[in-house]
Amino acid sequence: MGLQEKVNKDSYLKSKDLLPIHHKEKSIGTMGFFAMWVGMAILLATFDIGAMGIQGISLPWVVGATLIGCIAIGGFISIIGDIGIEHGLAFPVYMRAPFGTVGTHIPSITRAVTASFWFGINTYFGATAINAILNTMFTGFDNWLLCYILFAIFQLVNAASGIKWIERFADLAAPLIIIFSLLIYQTLSAEIAAQGNNVWSWVASPVTGSAAVTAFMVVIFANMGYWATLGCDIPTISRHFKAPKFERNWFKRNKTTVVGSLIALPLTEAFMIVIGAAAFVVAGTSNPVTALQETSSGWMLAMLLLMVVLTQWSTNTAANVLPAAAVFSNVLGPRVSHAIAVFVAGIVGTVIQPWSVYEVLTQVLLIIGAVLSSVCGILFADYYLLRKRRVNVPDLYKADGQYRFNGGVNVVGFISWAIGGLIATLFMTYSFIVGFVVAAIVYYFLSKYWYFNKFPQAEIINPSDEEYLGITVGRDWTIDENINEEKPMEVVK
Template sequence: MNRNDEYLKSPDLLPISHNQRNIGVKGFAVIWVGMAVVLAAFAIGGAGVQSLPLGWVIVATLVGSVAIGIFMTIIGDIGVEHGLSFPVYMRAPFGTIGTHIPSLVRGITAACWFGINTYFGATAMNGILNLLFGFDNWFLCFLLFAAVQLINTALGIKAIERFADLAAPTIIIISAWMYTSLSDKAMEQGRAVWSWVENPVTGVAAITAFMVVVMSNMGFWATLAADMPSLSRFFKAPKNERNWFKRNKSQIVGSIIVMPIVNTFMIIIGAVSYIAVTNYDPVVALQEAAGGFVLGILLLMIVFAQWSTNTSANVIPAATVFSNVGGPKVPFWAGVIIAGIVGIIVQPWSLFDVIIPALLVIGGILSAIVGILFTDYYVLRKRRVNVQDLYEKDGQFKYMNGFNIAGMIAWVIGGFAAYWLSAYSFIVGFVVGAIIYYVLAKYWWFKKYTQAEIEDPNDEKYLGITVGRDWEIETVQESIVVQDAVNQ
C-alpha cells in the first residue's frame, strides 16, 4: 500500500462501526437543545417583525426549520447507512482532491459563526466587567474570549463542556423571562407584541418578506444540512433494517421536531426584543430588561452558552476541515488556530449587521452542495457506495487528477442561481445543483469514469448497515504490520 494514501485514511475519517455508535433518540434531542440555543437567531426574528407581524414570522420560521430539518435527515442517512463523514463522502461527487474546496467553504462558514458567537460572549463579558469594575472595552474582551476558547479546544479540555450542559437550558429559561419582561416593556410603549410591525408590507412584498424569513432559517442551518453525516454516523440504528424511517428515527425526532421548536423559540425572543427596544442584539436587550446582580448572572450564562456552542458546533468542525485539507503537516491544534484567525479577521461585529443577506448567500452556496449530495447518493448510486475506493488515492473517485468536474460545474451554477434569486436561495440552489449534476454525471462524467456501484447495483456489495455491514478500511500502518508478518 502506498504511503501517499495515508492522508485519505486519517483515524478521524474512517467509517464508524455499529458498536461505536452511541447517540440515540434522546441523546440527539438533547444535543439539538444545546445547538439550537444560538443567540444569533435573534437577528432573524428582529428583522422579520420589521415587515411582518410576529405570527407570520413564527409560521415562516416553522416552515423553514422543518424544511431544513428534512434536508438534514435526508443527507444524514449517508452517515447512518455507511458511517461516513461529510468530507469523505464528498469525494464521490467532487473527487479525492475536489472535496477540499466545498469542505473549505463549510470550514470558513463555521469559523465565521465562531466569530459571531464570540462577539456575543464578549459583549456579555464586557457587561459583567462594567457592572463590577466600570470596565468598558468589548474588543479586548473579544480577543480574550476568542483566545480562551481556542486554547480550550486545542487542549481538549472537557470541564467547560460539562458545565455548559447547564447553560443551554438556562438560556431557555432566561429567554422565557426575557419574553415576559420585554413584552411588558413593549406594552408600556403602546406596542402590541402580536400585531406591531415597523414597516408593514402587503401583496407580493409580503410574500417576499415571508420567504426571506423561511430562507434565512434554512440558511442559518445550511451548514448542518450538508455536514450532518459527520454527526449522524454516531447515531444508533438497527442492523438489517430496510425501512428508511425506522433506520433514521434518531434524526427525525431531533432535526424535524426538537430543532424547529427550540429554534422558533429563539426567533420569537429576537422579535420581541426588537419590538420592545428596537434592537435584536440579545445582550443589549437583556441589559434593557434586567439590572444589578441578576443581570450579571444572566450575562455569565450567555458567555458559557456561546462557549459551549462554539466548541462543538463551530471550532471543532472548522479545525477538522482545515486539518484534513492541510494533511499531516497541519495537526488539529493548528486547524483550531486557523479557525480562530478566520473568525477574527472577518470582523464578526460587522457580519451581525448584515446577517440576513449573508444567510441567504451562505444558504444558497451550501444548498447546491446539498442538492448534489442528494442526486449522487439517492438518485445515481441508489444509496450504494463503493466505500473502499473512497479511501484509495487511485480508486474510482480519483476521476481527473482528483476532481469530479460534473460536481464542480453543478455547484458553481447552482450557487450563482441561488445568489440571483436570493429570496428563494436554498430551494433554487438545491434544485439547480441537483438537476445539473444529474445530467452531467449520468450522461457525461460517469460515462468517462465508470462507478462500480452504478454498473453493478448490488446491495450486498455496496450497502452498509441495511445489510448488517461495518465497513473496514485497511490503514497504512495495518498494511505494514501484515507485510512484516509475511516477511518473517
C-alpha cells in the same frame, strides 16, 4: 509502484480523525442530539431574523415562516445525515465522491470558512455578554477583546476534547438555556407592556400584498440559509449517532436526526425569533444584550447575559468548530490532529472579523444559502439518486481509486455547483431551494449520461447491498491506516 510509494500516496487521505466511525463507537442518542439542537438553535444571529421580520409583517406570520423554514431545512438535514449514520463518514470524506479526492477541498474549505465565520460572530456576541456581566460585577471593567480571547479558548478546548465532551456540555447547558430564555422573554415582555405595546400585533412598518408575501418568504429562506451550512456537513456529526444494525426502515435508522431536526430545531428557533422581535420592540435592535442592558440591572442582568454566553458556546462547538475542524484535518493531512484543526478553525474565524457584517446578516444568510444549497443538492443526487445509498468506501481513501476521476477532480461536481449557485443568486429570496434543485438536476444528468460512463463507479455498476451498504447490512467499514490494501470489511450478522 512499490508498497512504500503506495503508502505515501494514500496516506494524506487517511487522517485518523476522518476514518469511518464503527457502530460500537457511536455515542450520541436521540435525547443527546435533541439537547444539542436546543443549544445550537439559540443564538444571537437567530434573533436578527425576528427583528428583521417584525419590521414588515406581524410576529405570528414571522413565527409561521420560521416553522416552515426550519421544518424544511430539518428535512434536508435528516436526508443528508444518512451518509454519516449508514457509513460512518464525515462530510469532507464523502465529498470525494461528487468532487474527487483533490476537488473535495474547494467546497469543503468553503464550508469550513463559513463555519469559522459563525464561530467568530458567535464568540464576539458571547464576549460582549461576558464583558457586560463583568461590568455589572466590577464597575468600570470594559475589555471585550480580552473576553473574546478567553471565551474562544474555553470553547476550543471543549471542542478539541471530542464529540462526547461537546454532548456533555449540551446536556448541561440545554435546561439552563431554556430557563434563561423564558426569563429573557418575560423581562422583555414586561418592558413592552409598560410601553403600551403588544409584541404579537406590533409591526414597525406594515407591508401588504406582494410585499408581505416577499417578506414572509424572506423569513422562510433566511432560516433555511442559516442552517444550509449544517445541511451540508451534518454527516460529520451524524456519524456519531446511535442507530440499530440491520435496520432497513429509513425513519427508524435515522430517528435521532429526525427528532432533533424536525422537532427540537423548529420549536427552539421559533422561540428565539420571538425574543429577537421583542428585543427590537424594546430597544430598536435584535441584539438582546443591548435590550437587556436597557431593561434589567444587577444580578438579574448578569444571569440573563450568562444564558447568552451558554447559547453561543453550545452552538459553536457542535455546529461550527467540529465541522470546520474535520475539513481542515482533511485538507492539511493526517499529521494535523483534530485538536490542532480545532484551533485552526478558531484562528480563521477570528482573523476574518465576521462581526463587522452583523448589520447585513440576513443578506449574508441568503448568499450562504445560495452557495451551499447547491452542495446539498449535489450530495442528494450523488448519494440517493445515483448510488442509491451504496458507497465504495475503501476507494474514498485511495489516491488512485475510482474517485480520482480526472487528476483527482470530478468536473461535474464543479459544473453543477457553479450553475446551481449562480442561478440561486439570481433568485436570492428563494436561494436555498433554487440552488438545491438546479444543482441536483444538473449533477444527476451529467453524471448518469456522461461522466460516470467515462469513469465507472463500482457501486452503480453492481448495486450490491452486501458489498456497498454499511450499518443496514451490519457492516463496519475498516480502513487500514498504514498500508494501501484495506482490511476485509467487517460484517457482523
